[in-house]
Amino acid sequence: MQNFLFSLCVVFNSINTAAQPVAEEYLVFAEGNIKAHVWWEKAPNGSSSESKMGLEWLDGKSMVLIEPGQSFSVSLWMPGKDNGYGLVHPGHGSAPTQIKRVLNERGQVILGTYLVTNMYFIMTGQWQINVTLKYSNNREETKTWTVEVGGHKH
Numbered sequence: 669m670q671n672f673l674f675s676l677c678v679v680f681n682s683i684n685t686a687a688q689p690v691a692e693e694y695l696v697f698a699e700g701n702i703k704a705h706v707w708w709e710k711a712p713n714g715s716s717s718e719s720k721m722g723l724e725w726l727d728g729k730s731m732v733l734i735e736p737g738q739s740f741s742v743s744l745w746m747p748g749k750d751n752g753y754g755l756v757h758p759g760h761g762s763a764p765t766q767i768k769r770v771l772n773e774r775g776q777v778i779l780g781t782y783l784v785t786n787m788y789f790i791m792t793g794q795w796q797i798n799v800t801l802k803y804s805n806n807r808e809e810t811k812t813w814t815v816e817v818g819g820h821k822h
């Protein structure tokens with residue numbers, strides 16, 4: 669019985685300590701005139717498996733789907749860590765992500781709606797998901813969704 673209780677405790681503990689990334693976020697562009705709603709289609713779980721993020725562009729006021737700017741890109745970045753004595757972990761990126769349009773059941777493009785794939789969070793810890801929108805005048809604006817990628821304690 670002692671052993672059973674102990675192992676039960678370990679199971680619950682490992683569930684609680686595996687930090688779950690926040691489920692969704694609204695990134696604000698163009699001083700609030702454009703928003704990117706981002707959410708997990710497949711959340712990072714601390715393993716080397718692929719994560720997938722949904723993204724839809726919205727008019728910041730009416731919140732209807734729009735197709736802003738001329739293009740956008742998504743990149744992953746793990747910031748460096750300094751312990752006060754020096755850089756203990758240099759910042760680094762990951763593999764390039766891929767962006768796919770989302771289609772409806774009839775195979776038609778859904779306005780402003782995308783699936784970001786090939787997202788590999790190769791280490792546990794804090795990651796930045798940088799969404800860069802390129803406007804028609806070639807100006808770029810980057811907004812960041814910061815997520816905590818937890819790990820399984822095996």
Ligand SMILES: [Cu+2]
Nearest residue numbers: 746757760791
């Ligand atoms: Cu790292």
